[in-house]
Amino acid sequence: MQVDGKPWRTIWLEPDGWSVGVIDQTRLPHRFETRRLATLADAAAAIATMVIRGAPLIGATAAYGMCLALREDASDDGVERAHAALLATRPTAVNLRWALDEIVAAVRNRPRDERVAAAYARAAAISEEDVAINRALGRNGAKLIEAIAAKKNGAPVNILTHCNAGWLATVDVGTAIAPVYTAHDAGVPVHVWVDETRPRNQGASLTAWELNHHGVPHRVVADNTGGHLMQRGLVDMAIVGADRVTANGDVCNKIGTYLKALAARDNGVPFYIGLPSPTIDFTIAEGRGIPIEERGGDEVATMTGETADGRIETVRVVPKGSAVANYAFDVTPARLVTGLITERGVLAASRDALAKAFPERAAAGRAAE
Numbered sequence: 001m002q003v004d005g006k007p008w009r010t011i012w013l014e015p016d017g018w019s020v021g022v023i024d025q026t027r028l029p030h031r032f033e034t035r036r037l038a039t040l041a042d043a044a045a046a047i048a049t050m051v052i053r054g055a056p057l058i059g060a061t062a063a064y065g066m067c068l069a070l071r072e073d074a075s076d077d078g079v080e081r082a083h084a085a086l087l088a089t090r091p092t093a094v095n096l097r098w099a100l101d102e103i104v105a106a107v108r109n110r111p112r113d114e115r116v117a118a119a120y121a122r123a124a125a126i127s128e129e130d131v132a133i134n135r136a137l138g139r140n141g142a143k144l145i146e147a148i149a150a151k152k153n154g155a156p157v158n159i160l161t162h163c164n165a166g167w168l169a170t171v172d173v174g175t176a177i178a179p180v181y182t183a184h185d186a187g188v189p190v191h192v193w194v195d196e197t198r199p200r201n202q203g204a205s206l207t208a209w210e211l212n213h214h215g216v217p218h219r220v221v222a223d224n225t226g227g228h229l230m231q232r233g234l235v236d237m238a239i240v241g242a243d244r245v246t247a248n249g250d251v252c253n254k255i256g257t258y259l260k261a262l263a264a265r266d267n268g269v270p271f272y273i274g275l276p277s278p279t280i281d282f283t284i285a286e287g288r289g290i291p292i293e294e295r296g297g298d299e300v301a302t303m304t305g306e307t308a309d310g311r312i313e314t315v316r317v318v319p320k321g322s323a324v325a326n327y328a329f330d331v332t333p334a335r336l337v338t339g340l341i342t343e344r345g346v347l348a349a350s351r352d353a354l355a356k357a358f359p360e361r362a363a364a365g366r367a368a369e
C-alpha cells in the first residue's frame with residue numbers, strides 16, 4: 001500500500017539482509033515510525049506489546065522471529081525454545097501457531113548449517129503467500145460489494161467494519177478491508193463505517209488512517225453506534241476480520257464483533273468475515289474451545305492521543321478505585337455469519353463448506369487432534 005506516495009509493506013528484510021523492519025503501530029495515527037527487530041526477544045516483544053498486530057502479521061512476524069532465533073542457535077533445542085517463546089506472546093490468533101509450525105516443518109529435517117537459510121526462505125514465502133491470498137480474497141469479496149452497488153443507483157455501498165483488518169493487520173492488502181480496496185479501486189462507490197474499537201482503538205487509529213491514505217470515504221463511529229445505523233438502514237453490509245475460525249465456522253475476532261453480528265441479524269444486514277486460510281483452525285471443533293486473550297487493565301483505564309500542541313499523552317479515564325477487565329476477543333457463532341470470504345471463494349460458515357474448500361488443511365487438522 002502507499003503511504004504519502006511511497007509503497008510500503010508492514011514487514012520487510014532490512015538492507016543487511018537478515019534483520020527485520022516493521023511499522024510501529026503503537027505510534028499510529030499520529031506518528032509514522034519504523035522499528036528494527038534483530039533478536040528473538042525483539043520479535044516476541046513486538047508481538048506482545050502490539051508494535052505489530054493483526055492475525056496474519058502476527059504470523060509473519062513470528063516466522064521471522066524464528067529466523068532471528070535460529071541465527072543464534074539452530075539446534076533442535078534452539079528451535080523448540082524459539083517456538084515456545086513466540087507461541088507464548090499472544091494466545092488467540094491461530095496464524096501465530098500456524099506460522100511457527102511452518103518454520104519448524106521447513107527446518108526440522110535439515111542439517112544445522114542449512115536451517116537459517118531454509119527458515120528465511122519459508123518466512124519470505126509466508127509473507128508473499130499472505131499478499132496473494134489477500135488479493136484473491138479481495139477479488140471474491142468485491143463481487144459482493146458490486147452486487148449491492150448494482151441495486152443502489154450510484155449511491156455508495158455502506159460497509160461497517162470493526163477493529164483493523166486492513167493492510168496494517170497483514171503483510172499487505174488486508175483481509176476484511178481487501179474487498180473494500182478492490183471495489184473502490186474499480187470505481188465502485190463505497191463508504192465505510194469504522195468502529196472506534198475500544199480499548200485500543202484499532203478502528204479509529206489504524207483503519208481510519210489506512211482509509212485516509214487510500215482515499216476511501218469513511219466515518220469513525222463510537223463503538224455502540226452500529227445498532228442504530230443498522231436500524232436506520234445506513235449499513236448495507238458488515239465485513240470484519242478473524243483471529244481464528246473453528247472447524248464448524250464459529251468466528252473469533254476483536255471484542256465487540258459478536259454484538260455487531262447480533263445487531264446485523266436483527267436488522268437483516270449481511271454479516272461477512274474476511275479471512276485467509278491460515279486463520280482456520282481445524283483442530284478445534286467450535287468457538288468455545290478458543291483461548292480468549294485477557295490483556296492488562298491499563299488499556300481500558302487509559303486512552304492515548306495527541307494534544308493540541310502535538311505531544312502524545314496517555315490519560316486515565318477510569319477512577320483510580322475501579323477494577324477493570326480487558327477481554328480482547330469474542331466469538332460470533334457460525335449461525336450469525338452470512339458468509340466467509342476466503343481466497344477460494346465465499347463460503348457458508350459451516351463444517352462441510354470449510355472442509356470442502358480446504359480439504360488439505362481439514363485433513364491435517366484432524367491428524368493433529
Ligand code: MRU
Nearest residue numbers: 053054055165169175241242254
Ligand atoms: O488485537 P489485534 O489488534 O491483534 O486484533 C486484530 C483483530 O481482531 C483483527 O480483526 C484480526 O486479527 C483480523 S486481521 C486481518
